[in-house]
Amino acid sequence: MSGKLNDKQLVLLDQCEQHIEYVFQDKQLLFEAVTHASVSESRLRSYERLEFLGDSILGFVVCEYLFERFPSWLEGDLTKIKSAVVSRRTCAKIGDQLELTEFLVVGKGLGSRGAIPDSLLANAFESIVGAIYLDGGIDAVKGFLLKHVKTQVDEAVAGRLSSNYKSELQQFSQKRFGMPPSYRLLGNRGPDHDKSFMVSAHIGKNRYPAAWGKNKKEAEQRAAANALAVIQETELPFPAEDEDEYFEKYEGDS
Numbered sequence: 001m002s003g004k005l006n007d008k009q010l011v012l013l014d015q016c017e018q019h020i021e022y023v024f025q026d027k028q029l030l031f032e033a034v035t036h037a038s039v040s041e042s043r044l045r046s047y048e049r050l051e052f053l054g055d056s057i058l059g060f061v062v063c064e065y066l067f068e069r070f071p072s073w074l075e076g077d078l079t080k081i082k083s084a085v086v087s088r089r090t091c092a093k094i095g096d097q098l099e100l101t102e103f104l105v106v107g108k109g110l111g112s113r114g115a116i117p118d119s120l121l122a123n124a125f126e127s128i129v130g131a132i133y134l135d136g137g138i139d140a141v142k143g144f145l146l147k148h149v150k151t152q153v154d155e156a157v158a159g160r161l162s163s164n165y166k167s168e169l170q171q172f173s174q175k176r177f178g179m180p181p182s183y184r185l186l187g188n189r190g191p192d193h194d195k196s197f198m199v200s201a202h203i204g205k206n207r208y209p210a211a212w213g214k215n216k217k218e219a220e221q222r223a224a225a226n227a228l229a230v231i232q233e234t235e236l237p238f239p240a241e242d243e244d245e246y247f248e249k250y251e252g253d254s
Contacts, residue, residue, distance in 0.1 A: 005027055005028070005031060009031065010027065012103060013027055013030050013031060013103070015102070015103070016030065016034065016100075016102075016103040017030070019098050019099055019100075019102075019103070020098055020128060020144065021144070021147070022132055022136070022140070022144050024131070024132075024135050025135055025136070026134075026135050029050075029131040029134055029135050030128070030131055030135075031105075032047060032050060032127075032131065033047050033050050033124065033127040033128045033130070033131040034047065034100070034103050034104050034105055034124060034127070034128070035047060035104075035105040047123060047124060047127035048127075049130075050126075050127035050128075050130035050131050050134075051123045051124075051126045051127040051130065052130070053129075053130035053133065053134070054125075054126035054127050054128065054129035054130030054131070054133070055086075055126045055129075055130075057129050057130060057133050057138075057141055058086050058091075058126060058129050058145065059082070059086050061141065061142055061145045061146070061149065062082050062085050062086055062145075062149055062153075063078075063082055065146065065149060065150075065153070066078050066081055066082055066153065069153070069235060069237075070234070070235075070237075071234055071235075072232045072234045080156075081153060081156045081157060084152075084156040085149060085152045085153055085156055088118070088119065088122045089118070089122075090152050091121070091122035091125045091126055092118035092119070092121040092122040092125070093152075094125050094148050094152070095121035095122060095124055095125035096118075096121055097148075098125070100121055100124045100125065100128075101116040101121065104116060104120065104124055129141060129144070129145065132144050154238075157225075157237060158218060158221075158222070165221050165222075165224040165225040165228060166220060166221055166224045168224070168228055169181050169201065169203075169224040169227055169228055172228070172231065173203045177203055177204055179203065179204060181201050181202060181203045181224070181227065182201075182202045182203075183199050183200070183201055183202070183220045183223060183224075184199065184200050184202060185197060185198070185199055185216065185219075186198040186199065186200055186210055186243070186246040186247055186249075187246040187249060196212050196213065196214060196219075197212065197213055197214075197215065197216050197219040198210050198211070198212050198219060198240060198243070198246050199211060199213065199216065199219035199220050199222075199223045200223055200243070200247070201220075201223040201224050201226065201227040203227070207247075208223065208226055208227035208230050209223075209226040209227075209229075209230065209236055209239065209240065209243060210223055210226070210240045210243040210246070210247065211223045211225070211226050211238035211239075211240055212238070212240050222237070222238040223238075225237050225238055226238055226239070
């Protein structure tokens with residue numbers, strides 16, 4: 001790779017590394033990852049090729065993570081979540097969280113504060129994924145991505161909850177036990193403007209692992225998801241480590 005980075009560029013690249021929590025062995029890779037084709041000496045020295053690579057790596061890492069996390073899900077459900085997580089909208093959202101606009105070379109130098117469209121943010125995020133892969137290999141890029149992907153997967157799964165889990169548990173409960181499931185509000189936490197609620201699902205005398213939600217409806221959906229996971233002997237999608245504390249208080253208040 002041609003061109004020597006000046007001191008100002010190196011300082012801002014160092015700041016970028018702090019934001020993304022990855023230190024490059026090859027600083028030129030990071031510089032290319034944040035450089036728009038319009039200001040690069042050549043399109044081969046811009047983020048376009050790295051974006052192409054990063055897009056595929058992002059898809060692979062997300063697919064592998066979903067495959068391992070949800071062993072009982074069919075291809076259709078996995079595809080829906082994957083599509084949401086690798087979407088341009090989600091990539092732009094992560095790029096914004098990483099404050100990549102502070103470091104993009106878009107015509108006025110590194111760290112331009114001008115308005116950056118979401119499409120460019122998404123491109124920059126994917127190009128950084130590609131750059132990290134080339135710099136540190138698959139383990140390095142997995143470590144970087146999973147910190148962000150897990151949260152996006154949880155949000156995508158929560159969106160999927162709108163109609164699936166409670167109805168699935170209802171059908172199972174009626175068929176197996178001849179009764180509908182019930183849901184118990186075990187408690188809540190947080191200030192009035194930002195409360196979370198803990199709910200557990202029950203079928204007869206069977207109590208299933210509770211889950212937190214941003215509202216009672218979401219908590220019930222997540223509790224139903226946990227119940228199905230126990231029934232299907234798969235990993236809990238929404239574990240609540242402090243469940244026993246809240247359940248004991250609930251029993252004491254009953």
